[in-house]
Amino acid sequence: MPSRQKQLLFSVSGLFGFSCALTAAVATGLPFWLNGTVLCRTGAELVNATGPELDKFLGDLSYGLFHGQRVKQCGLGGRPSRFSFFPDLLTTIPAGLHVTIIFFCGVVILFSSVASGFFFFNAFGRPYETLQGPMGLYLWTFICCLSSCLVMILFASEVKLRHLSDQIANFNEINFVFQTYSERYDRCFWLFFLIFLLHALNILLIRLTGIQFPFQETKESDLSGGAADLMY
Known part of the structure; x- marks a missing residue:
């Protein structure tokens, strides 16, 4: 592939990675999960x-990873209130699982930025045959793709399996018992799904530049070496 086309593909991938880093940072802090x-x-x-x-x-x-809002209706009008996970709900929610979700959000932000930098470095610089080269592009993109998928899986597990909404609704409540009636994932959750798709698209763009998938070249060289040994 001509170098101009490679530069274009790497630049597009770099823009995707930078957009993913910004989107993940904003989505992590917003209470719309x-x-x-x-x-x-x-x-x-x-x-x-x-x-x-x-x-x-x-x-x-409605809530996110750090804070949220609830309106309680018990027949006498709504009672709006705001809450934060840290430190108010630490004893109520599954804190270890919740912190793990936030950790993987940070991983997505960090490695999306790293991947974006390496895409631009390979587009306009001289790539090394190390983590900054072809293997690095696959590695950083795969980490981002996997981490964004884990964020969605872990958050869905916390909501559905650990009944997070019920625990939040009944926090500091003595006289009334609240039960989740309906729930749906909000825009920030689906933004991480978009991040997952963009990183998966980046993997395809890397392949379009002519860079082989990891271990593919090694496997082919081993097969050719074995065939040469048989000839002798």
């Missing part, structure tokens, strides 16, 4: 609310 409604089960059971009457006992809940 999950949005849902919470039912005041205690109040609904007291009046045997069904159908449209349940709307008087449905409150809103």
Whole structure:
């Protein structure tokens, strides 16, 4: 492939990596990872609310990785309140899993920036045959791709398996019991899915430049060497 086309592909990949780093940094700090409604089960059971009457006992809940907001509805109007995971909810939520999610978000931000720099370095500089060269491009991009996938899997596990919304809704609540009525992943969660897709696209762009996948050249050289040995 001509060098001009390689520079163009590497530059596009570098822009994708830089965009992923900025997007991951913004999405990590915003409280728009999950949005849902919470039912005041205690109040609904007291009046045997069904159908449209349940709307008087449905409150809103939205949160991210660091803070969020909830509106409790128990038939007498909404009670809005804000909360933060650190340090308020550390004893309530699965802290180890939550910190792991934040850690992998940091990994995505860091290595997306590193990958972007190496893409531009290989586009306009002289690449080394080390981690800054072809192997490095695959390595950093694969780490970003894997980390963004782990962020989505771990957050979904925390929400669904560990019932994170129920724990947040019942935090510091004595008289009422709240239950998650509906929940859906919000824009920040899907931004990490977009980051995953962009890094997967970067892997394809690296291959389009003519760089072989890792270990492919080594395997071919080993086969050729074995064939030469058989000739002698």
